[in-house]
Amino acid sequence: MTRRHLTWLAILLLALCWPLFGAFTITLVNYIGLYSLVAVGLVMLTGVGGITSFGQAAFVGLGAYATAWICTSPTATQALSALPAGVLPWLGLLLGLVVTALIAWFLGAVTLPLAGHFLPLATLAWGLSLYYIFGNLEGLGGFTGITGVPPLSIAGYELSSPRVLGVLIWAVLLLAIWGLHNLLDSREGRAIRALKSGRVMAESMGVDTARQRMKLFVLAALLSAVSGWLYAHLQRFVNPTPFDLNIGIEYLFMAVVGGSGYLWGAVLGATLITLLKEQLQDLLPRLLGASGNFEVIVFGLLMLLVLQRAPEGLWPLIAAWVNKFLKPVKPRAQGAAIVALARHTLPPAGQVVLQAKDVTKRFSGLVANNDVNLDVKSGEVHALIGPNGAGKSTFFNMISGVDDPTSGTVTLLGQAMAGKPSRAFAALGLGRTFQHVRLLGQRSVLENVAVGAHLRARRGWLAAMLRADRGEEAALLAEARHQIERCGLTQYIDTPAASLPLGQQRIVEIARALAGQPSILLLDEPAAGLRHLEKQALAQLLTQLRAEGLAVLVVEHDMEFVMNLADRITVLEFGTVIALGTPAEVQANPRVMEAYLGSDVVGAAA
Numbered sequence: 001m002t003r004r005h006l007t008w009l010a011i012l013l014l015a016l017c018w019p020l021f022g023a024f025t026i027t028l029v030n031y032i033g034l035y036s037l038v039a040v041g042l043v044m045l046t047g048v049g050g051i052t053s054f055g056q057a058a059f060v061g062l063g064a065y066a067t068a069w070i071c072t073s074p075t076a077t078q079a080l081s082a083l084p085a086g087v088l089p090w091l092g093l094l095l096g097l098v099v100t101a102l103i104a105w106f107l108g109a110v111t112l113p114l115a116g117h118f119l120p121l122a123t124l125a126w127g128l129s130l131y132y133i134f135g136n137l138e139g140l141g142g143f144t145g146i147t148g149v150p151p152l153s154i155a156g157y158e159l160s161s162p163r164v165l166g167v168l169i170w171a172v173l174l175l176a177i178w179g180l181h182n183l184l185d186s187r188e189g190r191a192i193r194a195l196k197s198g199r200v201m202a203e204s205m206g207v208d209t210a211r212q213r214m215k216l217f218v219l220a221a222l223l224s225a226v227s228g229w230l231y232a233h234l235q236r237f238v239n240p241t242p243f244d245l246n247i248g249i250e251y252l253f254m255a256v257v258g259g260s261g262y263l264w265g266a267v268l269g270a271t272l273i274t275l276l277k278e279q280l281q282d283l284l285p286r287l288l289g290a291s292g293n294f295e296v297i298v299f300g301l302l303m304l305l306v307l308q309r310a311p312e313g314l315w316p317l318i319a320a321w322v323n324k325f326l327k328p329v330k331p332r333a334q335g336a337a338i339v340a341l342a343r344h345t346l347p348p349a350g351q352v353v354l355q356a357k358d359v360t361k362r363f364s365g366l367v368a369n370n371d372v373n374l375d376v377k378s379g380e381v382h383a384l385i386g387p388n389g390a391g392k393s394t395f396f397n398m399i400s401g402v403d404d405p406t407s408g409t410v411t412l413l414g415q416a417m418a419g420k421p422s423r424a425f426a427a428l429g430l431g432r433t434f435q436h437v438r439l440l441g442q443r444s445v446l447e448n449v450a451v452g453a454h455l456r457a458r459r460g461w462l463a464a465m466l467r468a469d470r471g472e473e474a475a476l477l478a479e480a481r482h483q484i485e486r487c488g489l490t491q492y493i494d495t496p497a498a499s500l501p502l503g504q505q506r507i508v509e510i511a512r513a514l515a516g517q518p519s520i521l522l523l524d525e526p527a528a529g530l531r532h533l534e535k536q537a538l539a540q541l542l543t544q545l546r547a548e549g550l551a552v553l554v555v556e557h558d559m560e561f562v563m564n565l566a567d568r569i570t571v572l573e574f575g576t577v578i579a580l581g582t583p584a585e586v587q588a589n590p591r592v593m594e595a596y597l598g599s600d601v602v603g604a605a606a
Contacts, residue, residue, distance in 0.1 A: 002327050011174065018167070026163050030234060032267075032274050033169040037227040039254040039266035040176055041220030046252065047260030048184070049216040050196030051112065052120040054248045055127025059221040061134050061243030062100045063228025067092025068146040068238040073139070086153040089233055096225045103130075104221035108214050127248050134240040145239025152233045162234060169230050176223060177263050179465035184263075186464035186473055190451045192216060193440055200402060201438035205516065206426035206455035215461065246296075253299060257306050259313025268315050273299075339471040341456040341479060344429040344519050346549040347413065349379035353520045353551040354430070356399050359408035361391075361575075368394040369575040371408070376520060381542055381552045383562045386572035387595055392555050393435055393524070395572070399553075400432050400522055401425040413519065427455055431518030433509040435525050435555075441498030445489060445508055448497045450480040452515035483511040488537055503529035507538070520551040527558045539565050563587065571595065 001009075021029065038056050045051050070076045070092040080088060111122040135143040151160040152168070159165040183189050191212055194202035199209045232238050250273065258269025280295035310317055347353055355375040361368045368391045376382045386392050397403040399410050401422030410417045412428050431452065439448050453476050459469035484493050487507050492500060497508055506526055513521055523542075527535050535558070542552055542565060556562050562569065563583040571579040571586060573595040579586050586592055 001325075003323070006322070006326065014170070018163070021163075023162070026166055028274060028278065030162055030166040030169055032271050033166065033173050034227045034231050034234070035251065035254060035270035035274060036267045037169075037173050037176060037230075038224045038251045039258065039270050040173070040180065040263055041223035042252055042255040043260055043263055043266045044180060044192070045216050045220040046255060047262070047265075048192055048196065049213060051213060051217065052252070053123040053217075053220070054120060054245065054252060055107075055123040055130070056220065056224045056251045057243045057245070057248035058127045058130035059100055059104065059224035060228035060231065060247075061130060061240065062103065062221075063093075063096040063225030064232040064238045064243070065134060065140055065146070065228075066096030066099055066225075067229050068149045068232050069140060070095055071150050072146055072148050085150065086156065086158075089150060089152050089229075092232075093226070093229045096229050097222055100221050100225035101218055104218045105214065108217040112210070112213050112217060124245065128245050131240055131244050134243060141239070143240055145237060147237050149232050149236045149238060151236070159233070165230070165234055169234070172226060172230065173267075176226075177267075180263055182467050183461060183464045186469055187450070187454060187457050187459070187476055188212075188461050188464050190440075190443075190447055191454055193443065194451055197440055198438045200422070201434065202451075203422045204400065204402070204426060204432055205451050205512070206423045208423060219461075250299075253303060257302070257313060259315030261312060262315040262319075265313050265315030268318070269313070272314075276302075338475045338478060341453065341472075341475050341517075342458075343456070343517050346519055347378045349377075349549055351378045352376070353378050353413060354399060354553065355409075355411045356395070357409045357411070359395065359398060359405045359410065361394050361398060361403070362406045367575055369398070369405075369572075372572070372575070372577055374399075374570050374577070376551045376553045378519070378551045379546055379549045380567040381546050381554060381565055383554045383556060383566035383569045384572065385556065385559070385562060385569060389574075390572040391575035392572055394575075396432075396435075396522065396524055396555055400430060423455075426516065429517075429519035430522065431513030431516045431520070432522035433506065433513055433524050433526060437502065437505045437509060439497040439505055439508060442496055444494050445484060445492045445497055445500070445511075446477065446480050446494060448508055449484055449511045449515050450476050452483075452512035453479050453517075455516060479517075480511075480515050483514045486514070487511040487541060501529065503531065503534055506530070507534075510538075510541075514545075518550070520553065521545065523552065523554045523556075525556055526554065527556055527561045535561055 038060060042053065042056060045053055067089055070080075071088045077088070080091065083091075107126050111119060111126070114122055134140055140146060151158050152165065153159065159168060184192070191202060191207040194205070194207060195209055195212060195216075202209050228243075231242070254269035254273045255266055256269070257272060258267065259265025276298075277295055280298055284294040284298070306313065352375045357373055359372045360370055372391075372395055374382070374384070374395075384392055384395070394403070398405045401417065401420060401424060404419060412425060412430060415428065417425060440451070456479070457469075457472040457476055459472050463469040481493065484490060487510055489504065489507060489511060492504065497505060500508065506529060510523065510526060526538060530538060539561065542554075545552060554562065554566065566583055569579070569581065569583055569586045570577060571589070571592050573591075578591045578595060579589045581589070
């Protein structure tokens with residue numbers, strides 16, 4: 001039995017037990033489904049995307065109030081009197097989605113640029129604001145609420161019974177999990193996962209991180225709105241109480257306890273919290289002899305326990321135990337034909353690919369780089385060396401779009417790149433690695449390398465959710481496998497990247513950069529952490545890339561590696577170029593010897 005079989009077995013078991021559940025159990029299961037729908041959105045937003053939000057309950061309220069208003073407001077019903085009454089709830093769904101999308105987009109534009117603790121604090125602020133808006137608008141019934149919300153109907157059949165409506169609730173939830181699972185198992189899903197571990201890396205691979213964060217924010221809000229729409233027609237009554245700040249915190253609690261990075265963890269968390277809350281509300285007053293919200297205290301203690309003992313939630317612990325008894329899932333054969341990926345045309349040998357002219361970078365009174373000039377030509381390996389603190393990393397970031405120079409120009413393939421983000425450099429054919437390795441640690445080597453080919457495909461979120469991108473996905477993974485084999489990492493292809501030694505992780509970064517089929521490759525200390533034979537293999541790979549016409553710029557401290565590989569070398573000291581030439585010329589340069597060995601040693605040698 002595989003995990004897929006176990007999932008279908010659980011769904012079948014729920015379907016068989018559904019007619020046997022009592023009325024109270026059906027109500028609990030329905031609420032679990034509604035809460036899970038919100039928690040799944042939070043898993044995508046917080047667990048995968050790294051954006052903490054306490055305000056999802058407000059989006060649930062938007063979905064609930066939109067359908068309640070359109071179904072009960074005299075103004076709305078009179079304007080839509082020509083339509084059958086059974087259509088109004090579905091128009092309410094459409095209205096709720098549109099209003100939620102617009103408000104979420106506006107709130108995201110204000111909130112998402114914030115960093116650190118300011119972002120979750122902002123979600124607290126607008127979540128509380130929307131709650132009070134619900135309670136203070138007379139058209140929405142104030143804090144009394146709206147009554148008389150009609151049941152849903154499909155083809156004239158009313159879903160008035162909680163048992164019948166529950167089937168729709170769980171069908172929507174399972175469909176959402178299926179679509180989101182497909183999304184995460186795609187090119188766009190890898191881009192989403194990259195948001196949490198490091199936006200600098202994602203941008204350098206061509207991912208528009210601001211756009212991805214906004215789409216995630218709106219997606220989570222829409223899932224909450226659908227939950228609110230279903231809630232309104234289940235309860236037939238809407239008031240602000242279920243959409244306050246405490247409930248928003250509870251939704252986040254469900255995602256964290258279940259497993260904030262796992263879709264099924266959201267269902268587990270919603271189940272545990274719903275059942276525990278129902279039991280504690282009866283048990284604690286009997287034990288303590290008074291009524292009150294004692295379950296909040298228990299939830300707080302439970303949160304501390306989970307964060308201490310299971311930082312990733314309970315789902316990965318359960319999944320690890322269950323996987324011992326299950327067979328691994330074999331990758332499905334691709335039904336669609338592999339499509340051709342976009343490719344860059346390499347410039348002719350000897351053409352200048354990247355040029356920095358009079359580049360200066362100042363940090364207040366500190367000059368990190370001073371009028372640095374450097375060019376890299378197609379079909380050559382150019383090395384940038386210098387003592388620690390010479391300004392190599394700062395310069396590296398400026399010529400790759402991570403930072404902007406204070407003055408001077410950076411030109412890539414003839415285009416001025418002033419003020420452009422690093423994803424624009426990637427789009428023109430620049431691939432890079434990092435001094436401090438930036439990988440998706442819990443994902444496989446194959447998935448990490450496939451991130452590098454992000455810009456070579458075009459299918460978006462909807463195509464991924466509906467599995468209409470399988471041809472592109474097969475091509476991306478085939479390209480990733482090719483680069484992994486090329487870099488000698490085939491034996492690690494399915495290994496989580498974080499479990500590899502540092503030297504191997506650096507090679508994974510090189511394979512990831514090559515998957516983008518770049519015209520120029522920027523390598524930041526690629527030989528650090530490699531053993532002698534691994535350095536030889538890396539040198540052979542770079543020699544092969546040079547022969548293929550690729551331009552390579554290497555920042556490296558290993559002088560033996562650099563001198564045996566580079567065609568030209570630029571030497572920096574205190575942010576200024578002190579030498580440029582062939583390895584032999586640089587080694588014979590007195591200023592270089594002084595920079596590395598010191599004036600006393602050079603004088604004694606003379």
